[in-house]
Amino acid sequence: MQSRNQELIKPVTWFGPSLNKTKYFRGRRRFDKGVDYAGSLFKAPFLQQLPDDFKLNIYGAKENDQKLAEHKSIQLHPRIDPEAIPLLLEGSYGLIWDSEQYPEVKGSLGQYERYNTPAKFPMYLSANEPVIVWSHASTAPFVRANQIGLTIESLDQLPNAIATVTEKQYNQMLTNTIRIGSLIRSGFFLKKAIFDVMEMMYVQTE
Template sequence: MNNIIVSMYNKSQNEAGPKAKIDVENFLKIYGFKIQDFYFYGGRRAELVSYRQSLFDIPFRLKGRYENAIFQYPALNERTNKAIMRNLKKNSQKVYILIHDLESLRFKDSKNSCELELLNMADGVIAHNKKMIDWLREKGIKVPITNLEIFDYDNNIPLQENFIFDKSICYAGNLNKASFLKEYKPDFKLTLFGPNFSQSLMSKHIEYKGSLSPDELAKELLTQNFGLIWDGDSSKECSGIYGEYLKYNNPHKTSLYLSSGMPIIIWRKAALAEFVEKNKLGIVIDDLSQITPILDKMTQEDYQEIKANTIKIAHKLRSGFYTKKAVAELEVIDK
């Protein structure tokens, strides 16, 4: 088979930025996929460079004939998205889109309707979860859609299968976007990882351990009991643009946590809450104030059961199980 997977990365991001796309490439290259990457650097210059990429680089590098093509969506902007899709359609028998982010869903802006038109050009789409699939159907996506369920995560840090239950909790991510931290005062130890930390967030219960590479962060997570999935402006619920997006999106940090063997604490209305509940991977809450009462009732035995379930899922995520399953359902590779 002559298959290709096409991705575009922001080279100015830290290592964690493009990791989800790189992991997909690594999990699929064993099936003989040719990997074609394009790069850009953040800022105004990226927009100018995108003209050259769309007119010259993308058509040149996507020459050839392909049986199946997978486009890891999105690229830089509408221009590069269209250029990649146009050239793949011209040169491939089948073109599939694997969604990483949807601006039309995140911002619910009619100006992004061209994004939905692009999805309908594909022969099939891989979406994050059932809630995203339902939203895409409501918006008129007619092509076959496969449910990814959760992003896999290539994690080589040795797992610790037995761990003392000490009620430790961490949160990893861009701390600029975690607005809820500005008004939330935890009554338990909360360890923060990520860029854009502000000293105003410090309290006797909050510890900051810096912005780390994916491998360094995975090592640090081995000492934590739970990873927190929460977003938006409030500790009472996940609100605002990012909180609303959590209802449909699979945050990549969830896969980081689980692949490290760490159970999850997640908002009940988040799209991945169903996956966490079904597989018994942690705690589902409505409000951050519920964390302490729940953990106070949890025993070492209760935690070890959740931990054992998480280790099982960790092995799946590390092997690319969900990526391979989704691509197989599109009949691109054998099941």
Template sequence: MTRLRYISKNYKHLNNAGNKAKTDIEIILSEDGALNAGLERTVGLGAVRGYARTLGSVIASCFRLKKGDVLLLQYPFKKYYDFVCRIARAKGLKTVTLIHDLGSFRRKKLTVEQEIKRLNRNDAIIVHTPNMEKWLVENGVRVPIVILEIFDYLSEGVNTAPQSCAGDVPRVLFAGNLTFENNKFLYDLSEMSGNFKMVLYGNGLDKSRIGQHAVWKGFCPSDRLICEAEGDYGLVWYGVSIVSGEGPLGEYVRYIAPHKLSLYIRCGMPVIVWKESGMAPFVAENNIGLVVGSLEELDSAISEVTDNQYCEMKQNVEKVSAKLASGYYTRKAVAEALKLI
């Protein structure tokens, strides 16, 4: 009988999107009977102890993995990925890699050729969006590919923040890094006059530069934000420009399923995404928000939404949110990948 395995590790903390997504996937796999081939997951052991713990987990997996197992790897797995793939192949395992981030694309930690060579060691890979699949195939990936669609988001929280009433000014929420250097568009958007106001959650805000149309709520952990977020729409936008997704991170949005989008949906909010983003088709097909070509269109796009249309989007958000809370998309993608190998 085929056993599905994964390798857990030490996580510095669970306050960022990457670690939250990875630990949620471990939980979903475990609930479905997958076994951790490494050591038990730990959080926050510090640099030296954390390194030793993760290394110990990888070494333990070398003894626990058996011929015929299927190993699901979450990518990137830093310096251990190539080693684990070679061990798995030598022991007669099949491997499926679920991609979180591409090192060659945004961080430039690898060349494209190096990354494609790594990924081709698998029997199947799970990617965010059709755009990511297309980019990988065009650059040489030859193994079967499954599309995740969106990252699940486990939390028992339910938004209990006061809802807007008819006639209230719509609130557009943005949660994340608020520094001018990383998200200059926020500062430009907060200066724009329009029939909406910005609600900001996060660290790094330059109060001397932020405009009068923004309200800062400080930093709020994601599980608490799901319960307390004040907003009518969640904005998924990156980069320096309000016109388009400019800069390395803005360009990367063409291919990825941002974890931030899942968070907003779990907050119960329709989302706003760039029309060129990898998630624009998902948002449009599920009718869970607005797709805009530029933030200059934001005021008119929001103003054109009728009360009935907004209620319909909210209802659709609730349906998708329930799927995210149950691990639906991870389970579906993993099941499809297993059929392909």
């Protein structure tokens, strides 16, 4: 009889950011344009706890969001075709965050980011936009290794984390992001994962 305490199967390869075929053609981003969040403000109440002067662009706003956005530095954009969003993002960073509370990550959806790679991740990067992710998310090591954004422990760290980035540091981060964005749009990471699997198959048959 097999034990219930079985180890998980070791992954064959890491997929990385998925393919996003956006034909991105906008100019270089600036470091003082605030943070983009793709999703409804109504479903992200944690954003309401950020300072009133924190510049935030919401993409996917619904009617209920109008009341929530009062007296805040929030720019609401209606829901649009997901394929068009990368060309419309106006901010300096793309935020990937899910939680039932503020400021820590709480709830099953937030914890799921320890293992999942959200669709927002390659979407922001395909638009040459640096990202902000939870420091315990599965995507955090990739962000740190490639220096393509910020990783934070809790959302109350966000304003200060952005404020401490100089224009020179942001431009270097942006240059790194542009390189990764090009790879995502060409499907590089998907192709690499396929070749990794093929290599292991050939090695096992030798």
